[in-house]
Amino acid sequence: MSPTAVLVSCAELPSGDGDDDVLLPALSSLGFSVSWAPWDSSFDFASADAVILRATWDYASRRSEFLSWCSSVPSLFNSGDVVRWNTDKSYLVELSDAGVAVVPTxxxxxxxxxxxxxxxxxxxxxxxxxxxxxxxxxxxxxxxxxxxxxxxxxxxxxxxxYQSSVDASGELALVYVGGIYSHAFTKGAMLGSTMDPSGLYLTEKLAPASPPADAVALAEDVLDAASALLGILRAELLYARVDLVRGVDGKPLLLELELTEPSLGFRQADPEAPVRFASAVRQQLA
Known part of the structure; x- marks a missing residue:
């Protein structure tokens, strides 16, 4: 019997924003039966082998309800404990205290x-x-x-x-799957952007990127520090997006660490990125 994977969304965007469309054939090619379902729907999430948060972008106004739902799902990726920690940006202060170069917060x-x-x-x-x-x-x-x-x-x-480097070069997002670097993309400045018709997020101008060595080094430090704070191995994170900006001295700083429902920029990635993600799902189940 094929393992089942559910990509979790919200009622306003039941099939996501299109960026994750490539995951369905990638997961299918590795033997999964895959579908979409909003997190607050009647879908039987406990019956799925892998429940993958992808577009639950209404959680901010219903965080307590969302965290309660996360706790009820046995095979949630990333886990409910990770989601609870990561959905409050006070984690930035914890990472800074752990020695990570973070935008002062x-x-x-x-x-x-x-x-x-x-x-x-x-x-x-x-x-x-x-x-x-x-x-x-x-x-x-x-x-x-x-x-x-x-x-x-x-x-x-x-x-x-405010980090003025964002005006010229935006943010650099480094994507990891299963704790291993996958791809990167740039994001234009979001403040002042227009709201998506769903009303859930601001539109972004994205482009593929090759991250410089100092950005990769910081992203690695971020994941190691976050994993230590959470008491898990990096490999236990199915996905992670590390958003960096340049400080006034030109050195990279962590702006946000997205471990809950980030867009992973598959439309800006190489064609093999969805398969890497699907393989990482199999790794989690193993």
Missing amino acids: SLVPPGSEPAFPSSEFVVKPSVGAGSRGAARFAGGSDASEHVAALHTEGHTALIQP
């Missing part, structure tokens, strides 16, 4: 008073997806109103100095 929970940088900065919710709720401010601005709005919605605010 401060957290302002409800009831706390913010301190704003003297240079350009960004304020966003610590729990969020698709850059919703993120705003950019000029140096010296008082963003208390935006922080208060996030607090009113129950969010912890996250404040970071």
Whole structure:
């Protein structure tokens, strides 16, 4: 009997945004019976051999419900424990404390008073997806109103100095499957982009990329540190996307580590990338 793999989406995008379309034939070629299903549907996820989070982009407004669902799924990739840790961007502070080069990050929970940088900065919710709720401010601005709005919605605010390199070169995303590097792509600056018709994420300008050595070295450090914090092996992460930017000194910095439902840029990758992903799914089941 063929193993079953379910790519998990949301009601607004039941078959994802198209980037993962190549995974269906890749998984089928390696013996899987594969289908899509929204996470909050009546699908029997417990019956599947592999339940793979791919486009659950409505989770931010329903995080408690989503985490409860994740905990109920036996064969979820990435695991529920990983999802719980990764869906709150306070993990950036943990990685920084572990010695990883991270974009300087401060957290302002409800009831706390913010301190704003003297240079350009960004304020966003610590729990969020698709850059919703993120705003950019000029140096010296008082963003208390935006922080208060996030607090009113129950969010912890996250404040970071804006990295001007994003305006010229965007972000560099390095994709790993089964803990091993697969491919990379660039993402244009998202702040100021238009919202997708689904209302779940901002549109991005993507392009294939060959990551320089210092970016790869940092991405490796990020995955090692995250795995140590989570108490798992890197190989236990079916997928990971490491988003990097350049700091004012030109050195790479971690902007985000996406372990829950990131777009993996298959349309910007080489033709073998979907098969690498499918092979990594088989590895997880073994």
